[in-house]
Amino acid sequence: MSVEHLHAVPHLTTALSGPLHDIESHFLAHQAHIEAWFRSEWVKTPAPFYASVDLRNAGFKLAPVDTNLFPAGFNNLNEAFMPLCIQAAQAAIERVCPDAAKVLIIPESHTRNPYYLESVATLTEIIRKGGFEVRIASLNEELPLPQTIELESGRSVLLEKPERRDKRLTLGDDFDPCVVLLNNDLSGGRPAILENLDQKVIPPLNLGWADRLKSEHFAHYRSVAQEFARMAEIDPWFIDPLFRNCGEINFMKRDGEECLHKNVTRLLGDIQKKYDEYNIDKPPYVIIKADAGTYGMGIMSVQSAEEALELNRKQRTKMSKSKGGQAVTQVIMQEGVYTFETWGEQQAVAEPVVYMLDHFVVGGFYRVHKERGSTENLNAPGMHFEPLAFAESCNTPDESKAPDANPNRFYAYGVIARLALLAAAREYAEHP
Amino acid sequence: MSVEHLHAVPHLTTALSGPLHDIESHFLAHQAHIEAWFRSEWVKTPAPFYASVDLRNAGFKLAPVDTNLFPAGFNNLNEAFMPLCIQAAQAAIERVCPDAAKVLIIPESHTRNPYYLESVATLTEIIRKGGFEVRIASLNEELPLPQTIELESGRSVLLEKPERRDKRLTLGDDFDPCVVLLNNDLSGGRPAILENLDQKVIPPLNLGWADRLKSEHFAHYRSVAQEFARMAEIDPWFIDPLFRNCGEINFMKRDGEECLHKNVTRLLGDIQKKYDEYNIDKPPYVIIKADAGTYGMGIMSVQSAEEALELNRKQRTKMSKSKGGQAVTQVIMQEGVYTFETWGEQQAVAEPVVYMLDHFVVGGFYRVHKERGSTENLNAPGMHFEPLAFAESCNTPDESKAPDANPNRFYAYGVIARLALLAAAREYAEHP
Numbered sequence: 001m002s003v004e005h006l007h008a009v010p011h012l013t014t015a016l017s018g019p020l021h022d023i024e025s026h027f028l029a030h031q032a033h034i035e036a037w038f039r040s041e042w043v044k045t046p047a048p049f050y051a052s053v054d055l056r057n058a059g060f061k062l063a064p065v066d067t068n069l070f071p072a073g074f075n076n077l078n079e080a081f082m083p084l085c086i087q088a089a090q091a092a093i094e095r096v097c098p099d100a101a102k103v104l105i106i107p108e109s110h111t112r113n114p115y116y117l118e119s120v121a122t123l124t125e126i127i128r129k130g131g132f133e134v135r136i137a138s139l140n141e142e143l144p145l146p147q148t149i150e151l152e153s154g155r156s157v158l159l160e161k162p163e164r165r166d167k168r169l170t171l172g173d174d175f176d177p178c179v180v181l182l183n184n185d186l187s188g189g190r191p192a193i194l195e196n197l198d199q200k201v202i203p204p205l206n207l208g209w210a211d212r213l214k215s216e217h218f219a220h221y222r223s224v225a226q227e228f229a230r231m232a233e234i235d236p237w238f239i240d241p242l243f244r245n246c247g248e249i250n251f252m253k254r255d256g257e258e259c260l261h262k263n264v265t266r267l268l269g270d271i272q273k274k275y276d277e278y279n280i281d282k283p284p285y286v287i288i289k290a291d292a293g294t295y296g297m298g299i300m301s302v303q304s305a306e307e308a309l310e311l312n313r314k315q316r317t318k319m320s321k322s323k324g325g326q327a328v329t330q331v332i333m334q335e336g337v338y339t340f341e342t343w344g345e346q347q348a349v350a351e352p353v354v355y356m357l358d359h360f361v362v363g364g365f366y367r368v369h370k371e372r373g374s375t376e377n378l379n380a381p382g383m384h385f386e387p388l389a390f391a392e393s394c395n396t397p398d399e400s401k402a403p404d405a406n407p408n409r410f411y412a413y414g415v416i417a418r419l420a421l422l423a424a425a426r427e428y429a430e431h432p
Numbered sequence: 433m434s435v436e437h438l439h440a441v442p443h444l445t446t447a448l449s450g451p452l453h454d455i456e457s458h459f460l461a462h463q464a465h466i467e468a469w470f471r472s473e474w475v476k477t478p479a480p481f482y483a484s485v486d487l488r489n490a491g492f493k494l495a496p497v498d499t500n501l502f503p504a505g506f507n508n509l510n511e512a513f514m515p516l517c518i519q520a521a522q523a524a525i526e527r528v529c530p531d532a533a534k535v536l537i538i539p540e541s542h543t544r545n546p547y548y549l550e551s552v553a554t555l556t557e558i559i560r561k562g563g564f565e566v567r568i569a570s571l572n573e574e575l576p577l578p579q580t581i582e583l584e585s586g587r588s589v590l591l592e593k594p595e596r597r598d599k600r601l602t603l604g605d606d607f608d609p610c611v612v613l614l615n616n617d618l619s620g621g622r623p624a625i626l627e628n629l630d631q632k633v634i635p636p637l638n639l640g641w642a643d644r645l646k647s648e649h650f651a652h653y654r655s656v657a658q659e660f661a662r663m664a665e666i667d668p669w670f671i672d673p674l675f676r677n678c679g680e681i682n683f684m685k686r687d688g689e690e691c692l693h694k695n696v697t698r699l700l701g702d703i704q705k706k707y708d709e710y711n712i713d714k715p716p717y718v719i720i721k722a723d724a725g726t727y728g729m730g731i732m733s734v735q736s737a738e739e740a741l742e743l744n745r746k747q748r749t750k751m752s753k754s755k756g757g758q759a760v761t762q763v764i765m766q767e768g769v770y771t772f773e774t775w776g777e778q779q780a781v782a783e784p785v786v787y788m789l790d791h792f793v794v795g796g797f798y799r800v801h802k803e804r805g806s807t808e809n810l811n812a813p814g815m816h817f818e819p820l821a822f823a824e825s826c827n828t829p830d831e832s833k834a835p836d837a838n839p840n841r842f843y844a845y846g847v848i849a850r851l852a853l854l855a856a857a858r859e860y861a862e863h864p
Contacts, residue, residue, distance in 0.1 A: 032533065033533075035522075036533040036563065036564075039530065039531070039563070040530075040531065080512065081515065083825035083828055084515050084516055084519060086827050086828065087516060087520060091523050091792075094471060098471065098472075098475055099471070099472065101465075101468040128464075129830075130467070131463060131470070131471070132464060133464045360519055393515035395515050395518050395519060395562075396514060396518065398561075
C-alpha cells in the first residue's frame with residue numbers, strides 16, 4: 001500500500017528538466033555503488049547527529065544551498081514517517097552514547113516563536129518515543145523559568161532552567177542527563193555554561209555558527225561533489241553551486257566593494273559559460289549572504305555586479321546585520337539556482353528541505369511560497385511559507401519506475417542532501 | 433497524518449482483557465526504562481540479524497509461542513513501512529559488516545512455494561533499496577539453475593547456482609559477495625557448502641534448527657521474562673508460557689509416553705493454579721510440538737494427559753515427522769495461550785507475528801484464520817491464513833492515548849517480541 005495519494009507532489013517544469021532526469025537515471029543506475037560509497041565515507045567521517053539541507057531544483061541542476069546542523073521544522077515532516085525518525089534517532093543516539101537514558105535538549109533562545117517550539121515538541125516526541133527521558137533547558141536568561149508554553153497543536157513545551165554543577169549540566173537534583181542535545185545554532189556565540197562538560201554534547205559546540213563559515217562548508221561540498229560526480233559519471237556542476245568569497249566587507253562603510261564587484265562579475269561569467277554549454281536560456285544570478293550565521297537575514301539576489309553596488313542605504317543596513325545582531329564581515333557569493341518546482345494552480349515556488357538523523361534520510365518538506373519568484377530565497381526572515389510534507393520517503397528508489405517518478409525524485413533529494421551532510425562531517429573532522 | 437484508517441485492527445475481546453491492559457499500562461509507564469534496559473542488553477548480547485516472533489494474545493496474557501530466526505512472510509508487512517525496513521536493514525548490515533556491498537541470499541530449498549518466494553522477493557527488494565547488490569542462490573540440487581520464477585505479484589525471482597571456491601561462496605566469476613544471508617532454517621541439516629566460509633554468514637549456521645532446541649530458547653526466554661517482569665513490575669506469567677520438555681519420545685513405538693503423561697499433567701495443574709489466581713474461567717490446554725524444527729508440522733493441542741496418549745495411529749504418524757523428514761525424538765510441552773483477538777464479523781481468530789531487523793521492530797501482520805478455534809495453532813502445514821498487515825508501526829507508543837489504543841497495543845507486541853529476540857541472542861551467545 002502506498003501513501004502516495006495522501007499528498008500530492010510539486011510539479012517540476014519539464015521544459016528545462018533534461019539534464020536532471022539524466023542525473024536521476026545516473027543515480028538509479030549507480031545506486032548500489034553510491035550507497036556503498038556513502039557507507040565507507042561515514043566510517044571515515046561519521047555523520048553529524050542531525051541536519052536539514054535546503055535544496056533548489058532547477059530541473060537542469062539540483063543543488064544544496066544551505067546546510068543546517070541544528071535543524072528546526074521537524075513538525076513539518078510527514079507524520080506517517082515518524083516511525084522512521086524514531087528508529088533513526090535510536091540508532092543515532094546509540095551510536096554516540098550507547099548507555100544514554102536521559103537527554104537534555106537546548107533549544108534556540110528566541111523561545112517566543114511558536115513555529116519553532118512546535119518543532120522542539122516534535123523533536124522531543126521523537127526522542128521520547130525512541131525510549132529516552134527528555135527534558136528541555138532554555139539558555140534565555142530573560143525568561144522566567146520553569147515555564148510551560150501551550151502550542152497551537154494542543155501540545156505543550158516545558159522550558160526549565162539548567163544548572164551547571166562542576167562539569168555537569170543538570171536540572172537540579174532531579175535530572176542529570178547523559179546527553180546534551182543542542183538545537184541551538186550558537187549564532188550568538190558559545191555559551192560558557194556549555195563549555196567543557198563531562199556529558200556528551202551533540203552536535204559538538206564547534207559545529208555552531210560561532211565557529212563555522214558557509215564558504216568552508218561549500219569548499220568541502222565542492223570536493224565531495226567532485227568525487228561523487230566521478231563515480232556517478234555526471235558533470236559535478238549539475239549538483240554543485242559555484243561560489244566565491246570575500247574577506248572583510250562592511251556594507252555600511254562600503255569597504256570591500258571592489259572585491260564584491262570582481263567576484264560577482266567572475267561568478268556570473270562562470271555561470272553563463274555553463275548555461276551556454278547546456279543551452280540554458282536564463283539570466284544567471286548570484287546570491288550574496290553572510291558567510292557565518294543562519295536564517296534568511298541579509299540575503300541578496302543580484303543579476304549583475306552593479307546591482308550589488310547600487311544598494312540603497314536600507315538594503316545595506318539589512319545586509320550588515322545577521323541573526324544574533326552580528327555585523328556582517330565576510331560574505332559568500334553563490335551561484336543562484338533557479339527553482340523550477342511549482343505547486344498548485346498558482347504555480348507557487350516550492351523548495352525542498354531534506355532531514356537527516358545520523359546518516360539516515362528521514363523525510364522532508366517543501367517550503368511553498370506564493371508570493372516569490374524562482375530566483376528569490378525562500379528562507380527569508382518573517383517569511384510565511386506553507387510546509388508541504390514529502391509524500392514519500394527518500395529511501396525507496398524504484399528502478400521499475402521512470403527516473404523522475406516520485407520515489408526516484410525523493411531519492412535524488414536524499415542523495416544530494418547526504419553529500420552536503422558529508423561535507424559537514426569533513427568540516428567537523430578538520431576542527432574536532 | 434495517521435495511516436490508521438488504512439487498515440482496521442482486530443478486536444480484542446475485552447471481557448478477559450483486564451490484566452493485559454494492566455501490562456500495557458506498565459509498559460507505557462516504564463517505557464524509558466524498558467528501552468534503556470533493551471539497549472544495555474543488546475550491547476551485551478547483540479540481536480540476531482532478523483527474526484519473526486509469533487505471539488498469542490489472550491487478553492490476560494501476551495506471550496511468544498515461536499521465534500523464527502530465518503523469517504519468511506516479509507511480503508505480508510504493510511508497504512507503508514517499507515522505508516522502516518530498508519533503514520533497519522541498512523543499520524543491521526552496517527553493524528555486522530560495514531564494508532559490505534554485495535549480499536547473497538540463500539533461501540529455503542522448497543522453492544516451489546510461491547508465497548515463500550514472494551517473501552524472498554520482498555526481502556531482496558528491502559536490501560537492494562538499502563543500497564546493496566543482491567543475488568539469490570538456491571541449495572536445491574534438483575532444480576535446474578539458473579531459473580527465473582515469475583510471481584503472482586508481477587515480480588520475479590532469479591535463482592542461481594552457488595559455487596564453492598576454496599573458502600568463498602560465489603556465483604561464478606561474476607559475483608563474490610561480502611555477506612551470505614541465510615533465509616534457510618537448516619531443518620535439513622548444515623549444508624557442507626556453507627561451512628567454514630571466509631565470508632560472513634548471517635545469521636550464523638549455529639542458529640539453524642539443525643542445532644537449536646525450542647526448549648532451550650524458552651528456558652532463556654523464561655529468565656529474560658523474569659528480569660523484565662521485575663523491572664516492569666508485573667507477574668512474569670503474563671508474558672511467559674509455562675513449558676516442560678521430555679527426553680526421547682518415539683510416537684510410533686510409544687516410547688516415552690510416561691514422561692509425556694507426567695509432564696502434561698503437571699503443566700495443566702500449574703496453568704490451572706494461575707487461572708485460579710486470576711479468576712480465568714477457561715480450561716487450560718497444552719501444546720505438544722517437536723523441540724527442534726519449524727513450521728506447524730507435528731503440533732498437537734490437548735486439554736488432558738489422556739488426550740495426548742489416546743492418539744490414533746494417524747495422528748502419531750503425523751507427530752513423528754517434522755519438516756525435512758526428521759523423526760521427532762524430543763518434544764516440548766508448552767502452555768497453550770488462548771487467542772482472544774478476532775477479526776471481522778466472522779470473529780476469525782487473529783494471531784500477531786512481529787518482525788525485527790537487528791533490534792528494530794519493523795512491523796508485523798496478523799494471521800487471520802476463519803476456520804480455527806482459539807486454542808488451535810495457526811501455523812499448521814498447508815493452512816491458509818489471510819495476512820492482515822499491522823496498521824501502525826510498533827515504535828510509536830503514545831502516553832496520551834488509552835493503554836489499549838492501537839499504537840500502544842502494537843508497542844506491547846514489539847516489546848514482547850524483542851524479549852524473545854533477546855532470548856535468541858543469549859541462546860547464540862552460549863553456542864557462538
